[in-house]
Amino acid sequence: MAIYAFMYSLSAIFVIIGWWRIFSIQKNSSGFFFLLFAIAASVWLLIYYLFFANILGEDILLILSRSAFALSIIGEYSLILYIWNFHKRDDARTRRNSLYILCIFIALSALYVLTWWIVTSLSFDASANTFREVYGPIIILHTVLTIGFIPLLVIASTIRIREQNSLNKIRLKMIALSIGILMFILIVLQLILPMFGIWIFEREITLLFVVFVGSIVYITKRYYFSWIGFWIGKIIIYGWAFLLTVLVLNISRFVFGQGTGLSLWYWVDKDTYSFIEVFISIGSFLVLERFLCKTFLSVTSRAAELKMRINSLSEDMSGITREKELSLFLSRRVKEIFKTNLFEIRKFDERYSELENFFNTHPKEKTFINDMVFIEENWGKFDKLKIRTELGKDGFIALPISGMWNGLPSCYWVIVLWQKFFGDFYDTEEINALIGLSFSVGRQLKYIDMYNEIRDLSENLDKKVDDKTIEYNDLLNRQKEFISIISHEIKA
DSSP states (O other): OHHHHHHHHHHHHHHHHHHHHHHTTOOSHHHHHHHHHHHHHHHHHHHHHHHHHTOSOHHHHHHHHHHHHHHHHHHHHHHHHHHHTTTOOOOHHHHHHHHHHHHHHHHHHHHHHHSSSSEEEEEEETTTTEEEEEEOTTHHHHHHHHHHHHHHHHHHHHHHHHTSOHHHHHHHHHHHHHHHHHHHHHHIIIIIHHHTTOOOSTTGGGHHHHHHHHHHHHHHHOSOBOOHHHHHHHHHHHHHHHHHHHHHHHHHHHHHHHHHSOOOOHHHHOSSOOHHHHHHHHHHHHHHHHHHHHHHOOSHHHHHHHHHHHHHHHHHTTTOOOHHHHHHHHHHHHHHHHOBSOEEEEEOSSSOOHHHHHHHHOTTOOOEEOSHHHHHHTGGGSOHHHHHHHHTTTEEEEEEEOHHHHTSSSOOEEEEEEOBGGGOOOBHHHHHHHHHHHHHHHHHHHHHHHHHHHHHHHHHHHHHHHHHHHHHHHHHHHHHHHHHHHHHHHHO
């Protein structure tokens, strides 16, 4: 059990670290309820280890079992409250409601731990070498609370998603999806299958919490995403890759057993994986996941379509020779392609710009996204008040037009886009396409600048030729007049 003690302890540590990363962004009731989930999950992991270690007496294990049931409910509903308070401003009413909910959790815990109504006693399962719960008369309450979690999650997510801006909308969708997947797996493995006497992955299930918290941290810390269909497809592919990995592992064990006469069946003869099994599992999963993603789930078609449309736009604007005409043309076409409310090209002459200063000071930054996560991660690189004033309430993403195209040593132009229609978000492929567009616009601005210089030179040259022609004609007339005067004097 030493390996499981290490695994459970490490999982609990990762869960707490994940909460801290999330709380650094959401220092409100939402972060508090995720802390409550992290504590419940961490204590639940510790109880899980003690329960399977068989190092404590039956009476203590009974209390731990009841506590684990209570913590599972507290953890589940803390996630709903995390979603309900997601990026919601704290006020006195919110804090008061949070206190009431905490009191309900305490009362529910007392019902679970101090009474025999949920878990009556324990019975020893010799085949699994562990204790199993004997359920009490109102175990149905726990079942109803567990299954009822799903519709409540859907309702809370639907309401809160409608109230979010573009990026927070997709963040909350992905968080709700992650919670739904976690709970579906837990309900199947710990509620439905045990009803039929089937217990599988009951010790390895702790790894789900680490993966779940890691996914929440990843989601809350990002400020651009691929389209949601890509992520759903990715989850399906991970599931298929896992099932195929299990098939490959069992085939490998069968071949090994046929060749050597030895048995390596994990859930029959062993309690831990061998190193060979670990390498086969990891290698098979990575190869299968890459193959399935490349075959069935590729964003290259979407990226190629955007690239084709941007190339077409670049060709169509190649004949434009005026900055105002270019701005109007791009505004119309970009709004059609990216479904945005506004597109504009801003030119900074002598006036100070915080955006210009940001891109010049940090030339590796290709975009500025007017989102809380981006601003918090880059807070030391700019003045938040000035840049928000400059972008305005609706300005969402800004891209620099590099100085290498306009002949200047630094950023001089900036592309600014507003939020998309219906609060939609700019996905990863669209942002990459916009970065490519900024270079095309830079080349066109350089072309317009050179065209204007040549036109000015041509106009100046024509003017100089006209001036010289007038001067020549004037001199010629003077010469004729002088000759006429001299001729007249000679005749006289």
